[in-house]
Amino acid sequence: MTRERIYLFDTTLRDGQQTPGVDFSVADKVAIAGLLDEFGLDYVEGGYPGANPTDTEFFSGKRTSRSKFVAFGMTKRAGVSASNDPGIAALLQSCSDAVCFVAKSWDYHVRVALGSTNEENLEGITASVSAVVASGREALVDCEHFFDGYKANPAYALACAKAAYEAGARWAVLCDTNGGTQPAEVRAIVEAVIAAGIPGGNLGIHAHDDTGQAVANSLAAVEGGVRQIQGTLNGIGERCGNANLTTIIPTLVLKPHYAKRFETGISEDALAGISRLSRAFDELLNRAPEPQAPYVGQFAFATKAGIHASAIAKEPKTYEHVPPEAVGNRRRVMVSDQGGKANFLVELKRRGIVVPKGDARLDMLISMVKEREAQGYAYEAADASFELLARKVLHGLPEYFSVPSFRCMVERRFDANGALKTVSEAIVKVLVDGEEKMSVAEGHGPVNALDIALRKDLGRYQSEINDLELADYKVRILNGGTGAITRVLIESRDGTGVRWWTVGVSDNIIDASFQALMDSIVYKLMKNRELAGLAAAE
Ligand SMILES: CC(=O)SCCNC(=O)CCNC(=O)[C@H](O)C(C)(C)COP(=O)(O)OP(=O)(O)OC[C@H]1O[C@@H](n2cnc3c(N)ncnc32)[C@H](O)[C@@H]1OP(=O)(O)O
């Protein structure tokens, strides 16, 4: 059976740019366009040339080699010809393969937002598309508010989409701009549009996630007959975001319901890079990846539950809807108070720690983890602290150094200029090879000062921790009041690019931070020895 082609259109660099807090530089856009192009998207929409200097500069060159490079802009204004409209001129001057117009398709918007007549709007669509087609480029029209418009005035919404199609637009894209339409409505309206004469092969869907249905709406539109899907990486976009391509693409490729009927431009090899793509994008945005994201999230194939872990150890398919490797992700079996022996054995084996199921030390480790979790530790979130604890209990771990005492001070005082200032200082005594070293440091806060002092002089280990950096610091108060128990989680990374999390728990936030900082350094020293093929004690 021949499969129909679904075309994938990425609008990360255009609608994604409308996300609060997201502001791409030209260099960011070049890098992201490169990632999308390499991944195999059919269309990469780069932005709005003429709207701002970044986008105009970005469109001064062609930024993709395989994907069609798309410039976005609005249809011409009423009262001017397409050839005299500065917006159209900027689009035609851009180095793009295709132009995607946004056009009103809800008569209410034409009246209120444009202040023009329905006829002027239709004429604007026809003239704008014709100008792009005459320039030899592909034209697309995002029919803004199509579904709301169709519900209010079906004949006019259809007339807008038809004006685009009949003027030669390759795609009329039906947009759920306000994101409130439900999947069954999307499907029924798409079917009505096709019945009215626009072939599904010329229709696209652009869905927003305001009711958490952007992915469902995109797939409902495919069921209805559209053959282009617009979306963004990790679902970024205006308000609640756009349809998430990192969810839609694996679904189309891996789920037989779609894969039997449709093909995309994404190969299975490329799909195995989608988790990396998603994380590289978050890295560029400097934001933490969403751990529960379908397919690509850190927890997408993670299990805490003992009953699940035991079955997964026998046969992974028991609790996995697709193999994690297919999307470049991995299985994680976590240790916590929700886990049994199976969780621990799988996790220990993955870390190269072999222990027989009947070993009494394993029971000791499990009860220690459960006891500590009851006090507030969270080992499923602190992989490195778990490994240190496991190695200590099962095989012993050398004490590379110890900290007999530390002191942190926070002082609020007037400085020499009479300005009120808060100063944090830490003094740490470290014992290395029997020699006591004392380090003093100032920091932005007491934890920062403690961290700097702790890592200032570790004797013969100092050169080994020079590339150690703290990447993230999270504090959680586990019960209320000023005497509350505090959990601190610290993410560390080093020059090899490896990241790890450590945990500390105490009724004192400095003490909890100290535990997590110590675990981070000890883990780094242990990891260095493993990499060098040395015994942990060397
Ligand atoms: C649903 C979507 O996501 S559509 C994409 C939205 N994205 C953006 O708006 C981001 C980029 N936009 C911008 O930088 C600016 O809005 C610009 C440069 C495009 C225009 O700026 P300005 O000329 O100052 O106009 P302004 O932003 O105040 O208002 C938009 C104008 O476009 C008109 N307009 C809106 N949609 C269309 C359309 N499809 N066709 C023709 N005109 C339109 C509006 O009526 C309004 O005109 P008015 O100034 O006569 O009232």
Ligand SMILES: CC(=O)C(=O)O
């Ligand atoms: C065009 C667009 O981004 C929308 O209608 O949502």
